[in-house]
Amino acid sequence: MSIAALIRGGINLPARRRKGLTPAATPAPDPVTALRPGDTHITLRDVTKHYAAATGNVQALSGIDFSVARGEIFGIIGRSGAGKSTLLRTFNALEAVSSGQVLVNGIDVGTLDEAGLVALRRRIGMIFQHFNLLSAKTVRENISLPLRVAGVPPERIRARVDDLLALVGLTDKADVYPAKLSGGQKQRVGIARALVHEPDILLCDEATSALDPETTQSILALLRQVSQAMGLTVVLITHDMAVIREICDRVLVLDQGRAVELGEVWRVFGQPQADATRALLSPLLHGVPADLAARLVDDLHDGAGQALVNLHVDGSAAGQGLPLSVLTQLGPQAVLVHGGLDRIRGHSQGELLFLLPAQDLARVRQAFEDGQHAVQIKVIAYVPA
């Protein structure tokens, strides 16, 4: 089933439901036509959120300011408790902000009444870590529910759900209950349900965190496919840097309720500025293998032995990858012991560990001094002869 057909077969919302997006007080521009592709889609202005908890006032978000462009895949990453979930839930007003504004299509979601919120949420799909499918309803009934509560006629619901089942590859599972599905299949149902209203925003709350790596890849591929085909703006939160690397255009790093870093993914990965970012990246970095680490010393007393050097490729170089001519500057004695490069949106970056004769070190350092090809060299330790 083609995605074009899916979009053609989509359900046009009656005009009265779009009207609900108008804020209660002041008239606002028509949310559907106010912004053209490439424009700002979601804007947060100085958003803060605090709760009154048993332990006192908890500051969940403070001074968050950023925009998400229409059609981009935007990642929010942070450790657990950093405020990612809270932040994501302010977008569809599942969480109210304490101060500041969340603008979706230029409309402050905080000013919407219940009818306005219902209309807003029908334009914003959401998927969850634990899928949140209704156990008492079949796959078809689960996907149908958003349309059913919106009063769409049954025959149009049926056709639309058939299209979505085909899109997510679950046509043969229409009449089974979610308990009979695998995790990946459940998330596909979740995605179909989130897309059934033809939203223009998709929020993903740790959507792959409960899945195995292979299933994660297939769900990410599906998200990428539907976001391109439907022109969706996708905002996803995760604690897994690999997910960000796989799918996102830009990433926001959240630490203790503050935005500590924001930028294109390759830039944030190649030249992380904040400590929180580095900590999140560390599982992806190639550390020193344990057998080698056991033999390392801080210094060579007699000058005989090898140096363990780290070549950091930050991805800012123009062109393709890392030329071997750069590596030849390490000399014929250099041994590549560990590491690799990742290619993120056309930028190659990573860490390579080499062992070189200690006497070559001065020459090699000089050769790399110019920072050519965005390679930085650093001596980690020494291995005595």
Add this chain to the structure above:
Amino acid sequence: MSLPELDKYVLAFFQTLLMVGSSAVLAILLGLALAVVLTVTARHHLYPRPRLNRALSVTVNVFRAVPFIIMLVALLPVTRWLVGTTLGTWAAVVPLTVNLLPFYARIAQVSLNEVDGGLVEAARAMGCRRWHIVRHVLLPEALPGIVGGMTVSVIAMINASAMAGAVGAGGLGDLAIRYGYERYETRVMFEVIVILIALVSVIQFTGEAIARRLDHRR
């Protein structure tokens, strides 16, 4: 067993069925409604009304604390006003309903509270209004527990209906008390108990089977 003697059992059986059946329908419908109100008016739920919630909760506790035999007597004026008499099978329906309603409401409330908050959140995120969430999420997801609670309640009600003999309601329990206990006809008492055991077993079995059919959680 002679025919008139058999009549005695049949009459008592149908009296029990009538008493328990009609009070059960009333207590379960009203109790379920009360359970929904108790659930959704709680803090952080769909329609938070903490003060109303506390008042209802206290009322439920008061009614649950009063022993049935006392309620039977205390409710006499209400029964007279509602049914027109304080004697007979129908007169027992009022106290039985009032006794079981808060009991069932608590059981149903537990099932409603156990519905995963993530499902409610997902429903809100997909653009459900609050009453949609009650209808499409809370009630269907809690249904196996709601049905299981009905089984427990109906059986408790059969038990309580034995005391309804005090208002001349008849029924199996009353038969056992009058013949078996007061007239030392142990045989009648045993026979009635066997009938009660059969009745309770059938209800329990049926209730469990229905609850299992409705449960798609695994």
